[in-house]
Amino acid sequence: MPHLPPAPEPLDLPLPWNNRFAGLGEAFYAPLQPTPLPAPYWVGTSASAARWAGLDANHLDSPEVLQALTGNRLLQGSEPLASVYSGHQFGQWAGQLGDGRAILLGELNGLEVQLKGAGLTPFSRMGDGRAVLRSSIREFLASEAMYGLGIPTSRALCVTGSDAPVRRETVETAAVVTRLAPSFIRFGHFEHFCHHGMPGELKILADFVIDHYYPDCRTDARWNGNPYVALLAAVTERTAHMVAHWQAVGFCHGVMNTDNMSILGLTIDYGPFQFMDAYDPAHICNHSDTGGRYAFYKQPNVAYWNLFCLGQAMMPLIDEQEHAIAALETFKDIYPRAFAGRMAAKLGFSEVQVAHKPVIEGILKLLAADKVDFSIFWRRLSHWVRDEASAGDSVRDLFLDRAGFDTWLLSYSELLAHIPQAMAADLMLKSNPKYVLRNHLGEQAIQAARQKDFSMVADLLKVLETPYDEHIEFDAWAGFPPDWAAHISISCSS
Known part of the structure; x- marks a missing residue:
């Protein structure tokens, strides 16, 4: 078992902590304390996530809370622990795993609060219990982006950073993500x-x-x-x-x-x-x-x-x-129906009908054959329907197989003629986001953050919280990715 640090100085901040998971018994977790990091600083904060958790967003400006959410001070009433679990990894039984770098502080207003990257736990195995700035920014933005899309997800309250070195493929700097979820049970x-x-x-x-x-x-x-x-x-x-x-x-x-x-x-x-x-x-x-x-x-x-x-x-x-x-x-019935419903909404249909199936399958085949940008296609199609087909070429130009797309568009238009076009367009614009967290956007925000410029993290958060809105000033982020984006490598290393 790794050497674990003593308890840091507690912060007397009155919060309604509940420690229900800790009440399950000693077989479920190991009590421990976070390991401090030197000279922490704010990287990104989500006022929306704070409100969701019933917290005062002003706390995210506090130097004392900065210390606490980096693991340097203990929040009074919390009971830090790392839970134990096992699992299959890449299809193989991996045996005992557990929270190797995540520390559960407890619950606030029905949400578990977890520090990811706050140091060693008894389940760190060969790891160091740390997270790096790169992956922490990605998780912070992705959590909030998924929430903005309406997809069930954990959320991220904030990211704090430190210049403390952490070795991965290269030497990087440390960071801690504060994660929120009703439960992190797996x-x-x-x-x-x-x-x-x-x-x-x-x-x-x-x-x-x-x-x-x-x-x-x-x-x-x-x-x-x-x-x-x-x-x-x-x-x-x-x-x-x-x-x-x-x-x-x-x-x-x-x-x-x-x-x-x-x-x-x-x-x-x-x-x-x-x-x-x-x-x-x-x-x-x-x-x-x-x-x-x-x-x-x-x-x-x-x-x-x-x-x-x-x-x-x-x-x-x-x-x-x-x-x-x-x-x-039941999965075999629920999943196809749920997927068909989502795809029908992307096409402007509030209910799935048998006639929709070949149209859904047909467009996915065309998109795959021509490697069409997924988000741009759906957003352009939404505008095509909204603008009464006046911008047809903006969609058609995405395809090499123009004849194939024209044939599909004819079939789709015949179905669309049976519903009010304005209603269809409204549903499509609420189902097809203009913005998603593309890899190159995250990478640009990370590179700026490494120079202590966190403005793009904040701007991306603003856009991704409401990804169906136009955000005209950030139009470029809804465009095609640069050529170098294809060479971004992401792996399990973080």
Whole structure:
């Protein structure tokens, strides 16, 4: 076990801390203290996330809170801990894992507050417990971008930085992200207690999740009164909807290990993620994923596989295998319907009809064949519908196969003629974001931040919080990526 630091000086800031996870018992976590970093500074803060957590956004200007959210001072009433879990990584059982650089402070107003990068924990294994500025900015912006898109996600309250060196492929500087979520419990928590033959703790965990996050599972009559089957079905449903939303906006997670899957169906652990530029279903955003396990088009199937791992972990509570399989099989119905609904909305249809399927499939094939920029296409199509087809060439010019696109557009226009065009355009502009966190934008913000210029971090946050708005002054950020963007390498290293 690594040497852990003593408790830092507490900060007397009256906050309504609740430490429910700490009440689960010593098998679930290790108590510890963050490791201080020298001379911290603010990198980025989200007033929106602060309001979401019921916190005073003015605290994010406080030098004392800066120290606390870097791990240099203890917030009075919090009980820092690192939770233990296990999991499958890249399809292989990895054994015990746990929070190797994340420290849970407790709950505020129903949200867990976690410091990522605040130092060693008993589960750091060969790591140093730190995060670097590069990955911390990416996670901060991605969390808030996903929230702005309406996708279930953890959020990021702030990023703090320090010039303390951290070695990855090269020497970088340290940073800490303060993350927020109703819970950071993962599929891997369940796998841990099942694999280690701890049915009592497995039941405590499942009951905790049901009672606090899925209370309807106690009264769900669909599963013979078994709340644990109901829980598995509910997690399956949330996960299916989350991944359908990913696929509809071109979001690649990059490392969908079971220990990175939220029991609440939230997008968590933003490592080698990417919003696609050119549409390529086979795109692999994680350079560490040499086998392509987490390619974009595989994400729904990986989610289903991960849910099966969760189902296996819950078998000591479910008993009957056919009940677990029945709960998991709901994914095969929920995901396609959710995805079709998202894609129909992108085309301006409020309800999915049988006639929409070939139009959806047809445009995705055309986008893939010509490697058309995913976000730009959908936004231009939205404007084409809004402007009564007066800007048709702006969409058509995106395709090499003009004849193929013209044929598709004719079929689409015939369907569109049956609904009010203004309503269709309004739905499309609310379903097709103008802005996503493209890799090159994040990279530019990181390079500026390394020079202590955090203005682009703040501006990107402003735009990504409301990505469906025009933000005319930032129009360039909605344009095509530069050629060098294709050479940005993102991996599991952070």
